[in-house]
Amino acid sequence: MAVTMADISKLRSMTGAGMMDCKNALTEAEGNFEKAIEIIRKKGQAVAAKRSDRQAAEGCVLAAAKDGYAAVLALKCETDFVAKNADFIALTQAILDKAIAEKPADLDALKALTIDGRTIADLVTDRSGVTGEKMELDYFASVAGASTVAYIHPGNKLATIVSFAEANADLHAMRAIAMQVAAMNPIALDRNSVPQHVIDTELQVAIDKTKAEQVHKAVEAALKKAGINPAHVDSEDHMESNMKKGWITAEDVAKAKEIIAKVSAEKAANLPEQMVQNIAQGRLNKFFQESTLVEQTFVGGENDSKMNVAAYMKANNITATDFKRVTLNQE
Numbered sequence: 358m359a360v361t362m363a364d365i366s367k368l369r370s371m372t373g374a375g376m377m378d379c380k381n382a383l384t385e386a387e388g389n390f391e392k393a394i395e396i397i398r399k400k401g402q403a404v405a406a407k408r409s410d411r412q413a414a415e416g417c418v419l420a421a422a423k424d425g426y427a428a429v430l431a432l433k434c435e436t437d438f439v440a441k442n443a444d445f446i447a448l449t450q451a452i453l454d455k456a457i458a459e460k461p462a463d464l465d466a467l468k469a470l471t472i473d474g475r476t477i478a479d480l481v482t483d484r485s486g487v488t489g490e491k492m493e494l495d496y497f498a499s500v501a502g503a504s505t506v507a508y509i510h511p512g513n514k515l516a517t518i519v520s521f522a523e524a525n526a527d528l529h530a531m532r533a534i535a536m537q538v539a540a541m542n543p544i545a546l547d548r549n550s551v552p553q554h555v556i557d558t559e560l561q562v563a564i565d566k567t568k569a570e571q572v573h574k575a576v577e578a579a580l581k582k583a584g585i586n587p588a589h590v591d592s593e594d595h596m597e598s599n600m601k602k603g604w605i606t607a608e609d610v611a612k613a614k615e616i617i618a619k620v621s622a623e624k625a626a627n628l629p630e631q632m633v634q635n636i637a638q639g640r641l642n643k644f645f646q647e648s649t650l651v652e653q654t655f656v657g658g659e660n661d662s663k664m665n666v667a668a669y670m671k672a673n674n675i676t677a678t679d680f681k682r683v684t685l686n687q688e
Contacts, residue, residue, distance in 0.1 A: 364388065378487070415440040416495070417449040418683050420507035420516035421457050427505035427518035428456040429683050430467070431496040432481065439488050446513065448484055452477055456497065464497040498681040508535035515539055515684040522676040530673035533657045534650075537666060538680050543650040546677060551649065556641070563640035567633050568625065575624040579616050585609055590617070650677060 369379045379393070386392035416433035417440055432449040434440055451472055461467040468478040475483070477494065485492040502520030506528065509516045517538040521531060537543075545551045577587045589599045590613040599605045605613075646652045651667040670676060 414685070416685055417446050417513045418509070418516045418685060419446075419449050419453045419513060420509055420518050420683075421453055422505040422507040422518060423457050425503060425505055425520075426457065426460055426499065426501050427507050427520065428453060428460075428497065428499040429507065429516050429518045429681055430456060430494065430498075431683050431685060432492065433495045433685070434488065434492050435490040439490050440513070442488070445484065445488070448480065449513075452480075452494065456499070460499065461497070464494065467497050468494055496683050498683070500679040500681060502678050504531060504675075506531035506535050508532060508539055510539055514686050515682075517680060517682045519680040520678045522678050523674065526675045527673055530670070530675050533655075534666065534670065534675070534677055535680075537653065537656055538650065538682050540656050541650075541653050542682060543653055543680075544648045545650070546679065547649050547651045548645040551645070559644050560637060560641050563637035563644075564633060566640070567636045568628055571628055571633070572621050572624045576617055576620045579620045580613060583612060583616060585613050585616075590614075650680065 382393040414433070415435060415437045416431055418429070418431045420427065420429035430449070430453055432445070432452065434445065439445055452467070455470050455472055455477065456467055459470055461470060468476065468481075470477050472480060481492050481494055498518070500518050500520040502522060503524040504521040504526040505518065506521075507516065507518045517535045519531065519535045519538060544555070580587045580590065585605070588595070589605050590596050590610065596605070596610045596613070600607060600610060646654075646665075651665065651670070653666050655664050655666045655669040657669075664672075666677075
């Protein structure tokens with residue numbers, strides 16, 4: 358039977374598929390819309406299976422807040438061209454709207470929700486058939502509080518949500534905190550929220566760095582006392598290169614190696630433990646100041662203000678209780 362343009366347009370509005378895909382599906386289904394829709398859906402499943410090993414690095418990140426609840430999610434695809442497509446963005450928005458309305462517990466629960474009789478997981482697969490690209494609902498998170506706010510950075514690649522303890526909190530101030538999270542990427546709300554394994558790792562890095570610096574300083578001092586430029590012998594390659602240039606002699610290199618080995622061993626064995634711990638703790642405190650939300654310098658201040666986020670929130674009578682940040686950007 359002949360397929361009319363009206364039928365093609367109707368199927369396209371029902372599925373979001375391309376004109377030729379709709380025409381071919383209607384032709385194969387002999388004008389039966391239910392069969393045509395199933396044909397298009399099976400095509401989506403086939404595309405999804407075929408491209409399952411492809412990387413979906415692009416996509417759309419959206420967030421929203423309503424009535425003390427906020428959600429953020431990422432729908433991913435393979436190319437920026439598809440990520441900017443209006444229908445792709447509309448699907449992401451529809452999924453987000455459903456999340457805000459239903460408040461699912463996690464990503465799997467979100468995928469199981471239905472829109473117009475289809476699960477969200479199936480809708481994503483259907484869209485894969487339309488675009489020919491791998492697609493996946495890659496991330497979903499939510500926060501709840503007396504007040505919440507969402508921020509979407511221009512381009513739909515980065516979004517944040519933040520909850521607050523105060524009801525009817527100032528929207529401008531809350532948005533400033535959401536933008537702080539977007540810009541400065543804190544790893545936790547405060548130092549008490551940082552996972553212990555992260556603290557342990559950072560402290561060990563600080564200890565190792567402190568010990569290495571102290572040994573390095575001792576070696577440099579010993580080399581200078583012996584009349585050897587430390588920069589000329591700071592690696593095997595430099596030693597070899599600088600001998601060829603005539604800047605140092607083979608005897609200098611041998612002497613330098615002896616000094617480096619002896620002083621390094623002696624200094625490492627006699628480092629004051631309390632001094633090392635004090636310096637390492639100072640470095641750990643700097644890590645907290647740079648990496649936890651409340652201790653970060655507030656980047657939205659005027660006149661180069663150096664207040665931290667905690668001070669800004671206190672001045673605006675708000676208290677952040679949780680946040681989430683999602684980005685598809687390389688950082």
